[in-house]
Amino acid sequence: MQFLLEQVLSSLPDGLFLIRTDGTLMHLNPAAERMAGISLAQISGRPRAFTELFPHTEALHQRIQTTLATGHSFTIREEELVNRAGEPWSVEIHIEPIHDLKGTLAGAILLLRDRSTVKKMEEELRHNDRLAIMGTIASGLAHEIKNPLGGIRGAAQMLSREVKNEDLKEYLEIIIKESDRVNELISELLTFASPQKIRFSGVNLNKLLDEVIRLEQQAERAGEIKLQRHYDPSLPKVKGDENQLKQAFLNFIKNAREAIPKEGSVSITTRMVTEYQLKTEKGRPARLVGVDIQDSGCGMDEETLSHLFAPFYTTKKRGTGLGLAISHRIISEHQGFIQVESIPKKGSTFRIFLRAYN
Numbered sequence: 001m002q003f004l005l006e007q008v009l010s011s012l013p014d015g016l017f018l019i020r021t022d023g024t025l026m027h028l029n030p031a032a033e034r035m036a037g038i039s040l041a042q043i044s045g046r047p048r049a050f051t052e053l054f055p056h057t058e059a060l061h062q063r064i065q066t067t068l069a070t071g072h073s074f075t076i077r078e079e080e081l082v083n084r085a086g087e088p089w090s091v092e093i094h095i096e097p098i099h100d101l102k103g104t105l106a107g108a109i110l111l112l113r114d115r116s117t118v119k120k121m122e123e124e125l126r127h128n129d130r131l132a133i134m135g136t137i138a139s140g141l142a143h144e145i146k147n148p149l150g151g152i153r154g155a156a157q158m159l160s161r162e163v164k165n166e167d168l169k170e171y172l173e174i175i176i177k178e179s180d181r182v183n184e185l186i187s188e189l190l191t192f193a194s195p196q197k198i199r200f201s202g203v204n205l206n207k208l209l210d211e212v213i214r215l216e217q218q219a220e221r222a223g224e225i226k227l228q229r230h231y232d233p234s235l236p237k238v239k240g241d242e243n244q245l246k247q248a249f250l251n252f253i254k255n256a257r258e259a260i261p262k263e264g265s266v267s268i269t270t271r272m273v274t275e276y277q278l279k280t281e282k283g284r285p286a287r288l289v290g291v292d293i294q295d296s297g298c299g300m301d302e303e304t305l306s307h308l309f310a311p312f313y314t315t316k317k318r319g320t321g322l323g324l325a326i327s328h329r330i331i332s333e334h335q336g337f338i339q340v341e342s343i344p345k346k347g348s349t350f351r352i353f354l355r356a357y358n
Helices: 002-011 030-036 058-070 116-162 166-193 205-216 242-258 302-306 323-333
Strands: 015-020 025-028 074-082 088-099 105-114 201-203 225-230 238-240 264-272 288-295 337-343 347-355
Touching: 015 030, 025 030, 030 105, 058 074, 058 088, 058 105, 116 166, 201 242, 205 225, 205 242, 205 264, 205 288, 225 242, 238 242, 238 347, 242 264, 242 288, 242 323, 242 347, 302 337, 323 337
Parallel strands: 225 264
Antiparallel strands: 015 025, 015 105, 074 088, 088 105, 201 238, 264 288, 288 347, 337 347
8 A cells, every 4th residue: 555655646747745733844746856957865854854855935934834834824825936046936825734633733745746737738729829819910901912913913914015125124023023922922821810610530640740851852952951850660650631731830940941041951740749638528538649840940039929929920031931930720629749058159940849649
């Protein structure tokens, strides 16, 4: 029974601290050791050892001391803690008294629930709501612009046939060329604002990525940038629309290639995900599949990262700023999510998470 209890405590994703009335730490589970940046062996047996947990958070220590003295419990929905190693943790805090069989106060339980993943998902939902509003506005504007733009281009073509002056012809060609560029932008805008209906099926992600890579290998500068594949051959199929996912990954890989100023490489890795766990609508665990796209390019600063998926935001001279916005929308509609890590002058890694086809 004791072994079973220890196994249960060790498997908990929340940080669990058992504290005696004198402040001695009786037990820390692995999640607690990771959050506090200290092991039980390092502070075992020391009176008031709980004060060494998150040393710069006096309010937490006072609440623990109050529980140990009075049996009063505390719940704090969100608190920012910094551990001994200087690592920040956004947590939900529960402090509960422990009583022995006689009803005497024997200690306290400190439970820390990591809110970092929840906060990321909440921000993702807010971002999706903003994109939905922008998409509705953009769709109306695109339709209003497209018709007169066609008239401008048609008139320029007719004039170009009649005009003999070469200088004037050159100006008319510029009008036609720029009209085509704006029309291409509007087409991307309509794709972003009016997404197609998703037709879910089981998609072989390794095969899909191979097809995307073949397309990218025909692009400009293909010989200068190596596309390296690291696939998990046992990868299950993902739940998705093959054409839409292909469009999303084409944008991700194209973006990675364009981030490399000269020679370099883009690494595409597929894997089963173990660091996150989601549930299906029926409450069952949902398996996740990950695709990591890592480039050796110029990287991004914090300002660029904060606007990365915003429509029309781009650092490229000829970019529209819609490619990554469209890809982000596609992944969100597939009930997936994206994480981005980047170091200026060293490169970026896009981590895309999708649900396995159960």
